[in-house]
Every structure is written in C-alpha cells, then in structure tokens.
Amino acid sequence: MNSVIITIDGKKIKTTKGETLVDVANKNGIYIPTLCYMKDKPCLGTCRVCSVKVNDYLISSCTVPVADGMVVEVENDKEGADMRKALIELLFVEGNHNCPSCEKSGRCELQAVGYETNMMVSRFPYRFPVNERDYASDNIWLERDRCIFCQRCVEFIKDKETNQKIFSISNRGSKSRIEIDIDLADKMSLEQVAEAADMCPVGCIINKNQGFNKAIGKRKFEIETVRERALNTQKNSKTT
C-alpha cells in the first residue's frame, strides 16, 4: 500500500514510503557515509557528509523521506562523492586531528569515514587552532581540538533527573565551542559517561578513567569498517 520504487545508482529498489533515504540505501547495500546520523534517533543534519544527488539536486540523505520515482545517485555521481570527501577534509583542517596520539584512533568515525572517502590529505589550508581543553569534571575529559559539532551529545545525553542539557554549543560560526556543565557532568553515572564517550564520533568526549585503557600498540582495532557496520546494521534491522 505504501510501497514505492526508487532508483539508486541505476538500481531499482522497492521500499516503504517515508523511510529515510540513508537507511534505504544502506539496507540495499549502497553505503552512504555519515557522521552525525544515528539510526532510530532524531535526525541532526549537521555534518552534511551524507549528501547525495536526489532528482539532480544535492541533499543530505538523512533528511530525505523516500517518495515514489525518486532518482538517487550516490557512487555514480563523482562530483557529489568528491563533495562528501571535501566535507571530511574541512573537518580535518578546522580542528587538530592527530590520529596517532588519539585515544579514539581505530574506533573513530571521522577517521573511518576519511578512509572510506579515500581522503589522503586536505585540499584546504590547515589552521592548527589553539583550543582550550576542559578537564574540570570528575569523569570526562573534553578535548576540544577534536569536536566536529555533530550535536549528538548536545541532543542525546541529558541529565537523567531534569532532562537538562549537559553539553551545549556556545557562540556561533567559526567561534562555536563545545561546552560541558560540570555540575551535571559530575552527576552522570559511569554508564552514562561511557555512553557519551561511545556516542562521540571522535575523541572529544573522553572517559577519564579509561582513555588509554590499552596502550598504543596493544589496542585491538575494529575489524569491521564503518561501511560494513552501516550495511550490517541495516541488514539486521531488516530481519528483526
């Protein structure tokens, strides 16, 4: 009844009207990179890394509900693919992303998506900004060099008792800065701290007690790429 047919990279796909495009693509084996998107959570639409061509118009696929006859180009659109890569490159020049010394290396979504989009070096001039760290809370080390302003922590990690924001973005534009409410952060359970650190796509929110729980050289790395993980999650959710 609500079944629609869309085309992605020339492949006809039968799906349900109103489903989110990025999910539909992944479910059908077509990987679209994402950084802020979390399946089953409200769309944040901040990173734009999932931008693909829909009916000849570039748009972030996490914000698109599919409709019948939609023509989508992901890999086939070389210009769009290059733009997705460019957005990743912009993040690498905006912050200081020094993978070898980062606790998140190997489990970092930015790093992984950088590999997936074949980024070698940024085409944009590196800025090497000087950012202040915030280590005042008991359990969280806030490494501002790495924040990509995805808003996951701002929107999804709230104080359990009052539902108040624990994280926020201050200022605007290029002066934007991630902030942490120390009082509320100190109320967080260790489980919630771990949830925040895991949810952070980069190494900005660090769990103080177990940053380098494994020394460099001894860490086990993800054996699944972000691509495989995105595609697998979708497959699994299809069967369940």
Add this chain to the structure above:
Amino acid sequence: MSKKINLVFKMKQEILDILKRYNSNRARLLDILWDIHNIYGYIPDEALPTLSEALNMSKIDISETVSFYHFFHDKPSGKYRIYLADTVIAKMSGFQEVLETLEQETKCPFGDTDVSGTFGLYETSCIGLSDQEPAMLIDKVVFNNLTPKKVTNIITQIKAGKTPLEISTPKAIKTKDVAYIDNLVQTTIYKSGPVFFKSNTNYKSLLSKCLDFHPLEIIDNISESNIKGRGGAGFPTGLKWQLCREADGEQKYVICNADEGEPGTFKDRILLTRSPKDVLVGMIIGGYSIGSDTGIIYLRSEYWYIKEYLENQIQELKNESLLGENILGSSFSFNIRIQMGAGSYVCGDETALLESCEGKRGTPRVKPPYPIQNGYLGKPTIINNVETFAAITRISEKGGKWYGAMGTKDSTGTRLLSVSGDCERPGIYEIEWGITLGEVLKMVGAKNAKAVQVSGPSGECVSAKLAENRIICYSDLSCNGSFMIFDETRDILDIVESFMHFFVEESCGICIPCRVGNVDLHNMMKRIRARKATQKDLDDIVSWSKIIKSTSRCGLGTTSPKPILTTLDQFPEIYKEKIVVQKGSLLPSFDMDKALLDHDNAHKELSNKNATNE
C-alpha cells in the same frame, strides 16, 4: 563582603521579578535576557543559577542562547554600548573616519570597553540605514549620517552626563509617536505605487468585509493574486496559508518576519514606520484565514526605536476592536505581540527565526517538517515577510484579480526596492515587477554605475552594462528588495571580501560547509586581493564555492559563495588582474618572514636568557 551579598540578593530579587513577568516560560528566554541586559548591561554569571532553576535549563544551555546573539554580552560591556554598522555602503561614506573618531573620543578600542567602563565599541552588520550611512546604535537609540564632527559632539555630551535619548530627541517628542522615529532617521520614499503607503485605507470596513467571507474565500483571493512571499524565497503565499489552514492542530500561529537583516535592505523599516497598520491588518487577515488567535512580530533589535510606536499602533487597533477579543463583535479573536531579536542575520531564515522566538540559539531547523506543519512551539505556523502582510491588506481591499494584473506572469504586483550606494536619490521605490535593471538605474539617478548588488550579498552582483536589460522578477533577476549601486571608482573585490567577512560572522556554525568553508573563502579573497594568489587558487575558490553552495544546510550557506561566483562571472578581468605566476618552488602565498618568525623569536629569547645568566 556583606555589601557583595546584598548585591547578589538584590540581583536575585530582580531576576525573580523578571521571571515572574514571563511566567518562567523558557520560550521567552530572549525577553528575559533582554530585561536582565537592560538593568546590568550584560548577563552576569551570578544570574545563571536563578535562571537555571526557574527555567529548568542548565547554565550552559542558557549561555548557549546568550553567546549566540551579537547584542548580548556575558561580561560588562560599557555603560553605553556603541554599535557602528560596518557595511560596504558605510565604508563608501566615511566609515573609517567615524570609527577613528569614536576610538579617539571614547579612548576605547573597537571590540572592547574603555578603562572607566563608560563606553563599549563594537562593529555590527547592516542596521537597515544604507541610505544614511555611516550610522550607529547607542543601545536602542540610532544616529545616522555620521561625521567625525557629529561623533565628537555626541560623545562630548554623553561625557557631560546626557543620555543618548536626551541628545537625540527633544523632550516634547514621545517615543511612541512617529515623530520620534522621524527625528532619528530619514524615511525617504521616492516612488510609491498602487500597493504600498496608501493613507486612506479604512481598516474597519476592510476587516468587517473580510470577516463576512469564509476564510477559504480570503485564501482564494490571495491565491488569485499570485503573490509570492517577499522574504526572497518566493513561495506562493496563498498556497502557504491554505496548507497551514489544512494542517492538523487546534493552536496555530501567524508570524511576521521583521528581522530585516539582508545588508542594504530597509524597506520593512519604512513600511513599519509609514504603514504599520497595513502590516498588522495583514497579520489579522492571516490569523482569520488559517484559524489562529496569536500573531508575533519578530522585530530585529536594531529597530528597537520602532517598538514603542508599533505597540501604540497595536493598541490603537485594539481600541477600535480591530484587534483583541471578539474582533468587531465576531467570534474571531486575535492578539499580536512583538518579539525582539538580539542581533543575528541567520534568524531571518524562517526556521532559525522560530528557534529564536522559542528562546534558543538561531539554528535553522532540519526540513521536513515545514513550519506550516511544525512551526512555533511545534504548532502549524505561517511566517511571512513585513512586505507580504502589507500587500495582503491591499489585495484584500482591492481584490486578487486587480493585484494579479500587475507585474509579470510569474511575478505579480509590485515590490519595494531599498536603493543605496552611488546614485543621486537613495531611498525607497515601489516598482512593478518586470522593470529592467537599466530602468531602475535611470530612475534613481545612478550615473557611471559599474555594478549592482541585487538582493544583498546573498543575491547577485551584476554588471550595470551587461545586465542592463535583465528583468527584475523571480524568473530572471530576482530581488528581495536590496539594491546597492557601485560606480566605477569602487573596488569590487574589497566589497566581495567584506561580504565574505559578513557571512563568516553570521554563520550559525551548525553545519560543516558553512561554518568551516566560508572562512576559507574569506581567506582566499584576502589572498587574491593581496596579489598572492595563482590561477590554481582561483580555480580552487570556484570549486570550494560550489561545495559550500551545494551542501550547506540553510539559505545562508547555499548563498554565501554568491558574491564570489557572481562577480567572477560578471567581472572576470578584476580577478585575472590580481593573479600572479609562481616563481621558483615557493607558492606566492607563502610568507617566509612569517614562517621564520617563531624561530627568530625563540632565538632572541634564548640569547637574552644567556645574556642575563652571564
């Protein structure tokens, strides 16, 4: 010590009083912050715990809103805050001399306060006075046509103990009267047409006529006029109202977007000054049409000097039973309140405006859902421009057919142009859509025009020669009202760089391309102007512009590269002229002295140290 405790206690009481005024409603955070700001001149840290507790928001959540807006300060910002508009038009009209005089007279550098804490000097984006620049705000009072002499006079008087209001306004003039606005600024209308600035409208009989119709008939009439929204996007107004009427929900809202922030535009200021009731009655008709009892005017805080006048106009309508409960004895009730902004261009985007109305930072929302389904406080909302509402009043009076017969097929009716820059008669012009660029230039007395920035920085920069015959309408040369003229003596690249600086300052920062990319575009413009860019740099700036234009989340980012792209298209020679060829292995942009500076400094430091040790 006890004095300090007393002060904190007093502050707490004052803030509790303010909170009470707004029922501790977090959606009114902007109003609450303004009231605090009006007492202390900034939002003190000590205020945050009280606000946090009453509004159930964390302190950083409140700071998120405070720090987003240009006119909110979180530390003492001077007893008198002076905001000088740094627009390209101001820079053509003696901005630099005024800026220097301000710094000399106040003994205060821009971006800071003076030692005594009397003055704070800040630059700000366009304040809607492009036909009378340079201009500045001293908090809520505005001063136009500034010269060094005028500035010296103002500062001297403030130092002598006078307030900006006393300096600007004779005692006999009341702030709620139009005389107050007329005394502060010029409202120059050079050409009015069939739609705007009519003085003989009988609002009572008009509204009474409207209330006799079914709301759908009113919407049909608007649809018949084919009017498109005047904010710039050009969405058909009739369709917007119809969709909102059909949307599910008991409570609906009407919002008037009076956040006129596009540099070079000032038509809404003139409408609100000369025809405020056209705008208000347009909103009332909107409320009746979609089934809403609440209207909000989102007024940019740069126009604070219009607020009391506008409130008085609202009161006058109430007195005549044209606004309020049971309008003209009918079952229809409608109220309007004014929501002040706090300094942010992006809040002109309708969904950012909604966030701002709800007391949050002005982040444009993810769409869908659209405001007609999910607008203010999640309820179906129509948001229309000041000019649209004023036109609706005339359409309701004279009929959709009458209106639709004017203009072109895709752009019906007339529109207001805010003309500024190099011409003999800067001011407001009502034009019928379909007029050519050349005709406008002739009408306003623009001799030797080289370029015209149509629709402000987010629009197009066109060559006065090449685009002479282009038609002003949605399908050719679309115009949101801003019309800035530059003659042969102006440095176009300087203007482009200023515009890019504007976008960097005004980006909300939520999406990557706009937040990060615009900084690179701005830097590249600086490099080009400094004759340190190569052909590859020029190719890069085009390709980067395309990325930002295609991937940004809202209209700010999708239009911000347009100053570069459109000038490159119309005036390629001015770019080529700046381009240099790389000699040797180093890029022309590489600054050897700067690169070695750290080393030199370390070297000096070390030899000084050694010298003292010996």
